[in-house]
Amino acid sequence: MNNSVINLSNQQLILTYIFTAIALLLTSLNGINRNKDIINGTIRMTIQLFIAGFILVYVFDSSSIVLSTLLILLMESFAVFNIISPKKDRLNSKLKKTIAIAQISGTVFTLIFFLLVVIRPKPIYNPQYLIPLGGMIIGNSMTGINLALNGLLDASENNRSKIEGSLMLGASPRMAMDKFIQKSFDTAITPTLNSIKNIGIISLPGMMTGQILGGVSPLIAIRYQIAIMTAILSSVSICDFVFLHLGYKNFFNKQEQLI
Incomplete structure (x- = not known):
């Protein structure tokens, strides 16, 4: 079993937002006005997870x-x-x-x-x-x-x-x-x-x-x-x-x- 983890580069991460674009397109085609919620949710998720990631790295290293x-x-x-x-x-x-x-x-x-x-x-x-x-x-x-x-x-x-x-x-x-x-x-x-x-x-x-x-x-x-x-x-x-x-x-x- 391969124990190495494939690291996602910033470019690869950005590509995943295509999935958000697909969700925006499909909700619009169905006449559901949730674009603002989808965009806000995606932005908040990204910011919150990066903040959490930096905090966790610090906490894990300190073991306090x-x-x-x-x-x-x-x-x-x-x-x-x-x-x-x-x-x-x-x-x-x-x-x-x-x-x-x-x-x-x-x-x-x-x-x-x-x-x-x-x-x-x-x-x-x-x-x-x-x-x-x-x-x-x-x-x-x-x-x-x-x-x-x-x-x-x-x-x-x-x-x-x-x-x-x-x-x-x-x-x-x-x-x-x-x-x-x-x-x-x-x-x-x-x-x-x-x-x-x-x-x-x-x-x-x-x-x-x-x-x-x-x-x-x-x-x-x-x-x-x-x-x-x-x-x-x-x-x-x-x-x-x-x-x-x-x-x-x-x-x-x-x-x-x-x-």
């Missing part, structure tokens, strides 16, 4: 526990911000705190367990493992909480009469929201479950592909991919469970009335 921890905290902060920002006018302060608690508690627990028990790098905070694994766990958990939040918001707005009717019949807020909590949890973990079911047959995931391109044996890459996917499933489940079982309370006042 302080820098590695700060980078993880920064990723957690952006994840919470990305969940809250599009819906900030619909969220009260308590619900925002619940989102932060769920996101951080689930991802940190999973990441620490994964590093201490499964991978066991030396040192344990080795950024080569901490940052990429943390990024995948944090990103997928963010998506899960976002889907769970959408479920609760939709339930409180579209099923208000059903919830209030249950309360009037003597149900507790937990009982009145129970089926909506279950449905939101199921919706939130479905993308992760679909990814797990399709890996290896329909798709080769990014982490595994990256390792193989880097010269790692496919059998080693497979083990890492299985490990990270089970960790992601666990983290998404924990984050969604914590959020839903704490978050629903913020939709009711002290008199157990739907806000």
